[in-house]
Amino acid sequence: MFEIEIVNDGTVAVDGRLDAAQAVKAQAFLDRVEGQCVLDLAKLEYVSSAGLGVLLKTHKRLMGAGSGIKLINVNNHIHDIFRYSGFDKLFEIVASSD
């Protein structure tokens, strides 16, 4: 299961598992986002390299236009994946308060 939507304050919220089967859906949604993008990962259970590719492609596109992606509510497991991938040096990341 994977869901992605814009919530009330303009934040993009994701829910579930962002794997290779869901990457096309995530990319299609994020391709429509313009300007600064705050991505709430509080309900993201899992991400694989396919999901990382979606984030990287979108971040590069938005950075080229002077904005980018900010990742918030990042849990420990997801943060480990970002750290191993070097994404912690590429993205502004706010950890989960849990």
Added chain:
Amino acid sequence: MQKKFKRSFDELRNIVAMTESVFREEELPPGLRNVVDLATEELFVNMVTYNTESKEDILIRMSPHEHGLEVSLTDYDVERFDPTSAGTVDVDAPLHERTPGGLGLYLVMKMVDSIHYEYRNRQSKITFIVNRK
């Protein structure tokens, strides 16, 4: 437990269901799940994406190991490709130089505790172990 899966990303949900079942039956620590899920997905996706000449299903076997869980993926009627010899990724490169390619296998090598590749009779088998921490 072992099962065969079709060469489709849609099978990922069924692979996750198999992993859930193994963890429940073997009472494995939930903390190992994400590493097992990630390594299994990355290796399966690699086989589906690059071994396009084969029409055979991919066999996944999960069995308890002395220190955790052993997982093997076997791909039939394929050319040799050793994921453990895949090139490294410069994770310190700046954003404009970064591309997603190769990141999956790089993460597998970083996160599992051991990994082994065998190729025999056009069968490609990769086995990894994730230990209880």
